[in-house]
Amino acid sequence: MMAERPRLFRPLVQTVLHNSRAVAAVEFALLAPLFFALLFGVLQVGIYLQNYNAVQSVVADGVRIVMIEYQKDNELSDEQIRSVILARAVNAPYLLDTDRLIVNVDRSGGSRISGAAEIDIEIRYTLSDIVPGYELPGSTVTHERSIFVAS
Structure with a gap:
């Protein structure tokens, strides 16, 4: 029985080796998961960088x-x-989702500058994650800035 096993697979292996369609299917099956993982990874990094820049710019606009x-003496x-x-x-131009956005404004601490x-x-x-059910580490962007105004 053990001697017959190679004979059973030999025609299948020869067919795969000589048939270019079969070779292409095997190559696709091996490389597709890697390709899609890289594609989704690049998209996720791009979304992360866009949101990171948007959060920084929103804080800068708010401070301004x-x-x-x-x-203008409008406290x-x-x-x-x-x-x-x-x-x-x-x-526009930021278009951040309000359900995932938290804004904290705090004056409780003492000022580091006298008179301000x-x-x-x-x-x-x-x-947001591209791949549902898989949360990437560091998926929260946080940016903090202090404003000093005359008191």
């Missing part, structure tokens, strides 16, 4: 708006600052 308002509350940043984040109030702004954004 708060500084301009304080220069904003924490909730007003938060709503300005959220409005900026969900509209320190406002801390932190944004956390959870990234």
Whole structure:
């Protein structure tokens, strides 16, 4: 029985070796998972970098708006600052998803500069995954910045 086993597979192996369609199918079966893993990985990195840049830019825009308002003697509350940043984040050009976006505005700590109030702004954004059910490590982008305004 053991001697017959190679004889059974020999015609199959010869067919695969001599048939170019069969060879292409085997090559595709071996390389397709690697190709798709690389494709999805590149897409996920691209989405991560776009969201990372968007979060940084939203914080910078929020800081800029708060500084301009304080220069016009228009003192904003924490909730007003938060709503300005959220409005900026969900509209073009950033288009971040509000369900995955957390904006914290905090004045509770003492200021590091005398005569100035320190406002801390932190944004956390959870990234969406391309492959459902597989969460990548580090899938939350966090950016924090402090504003010093005259008190």
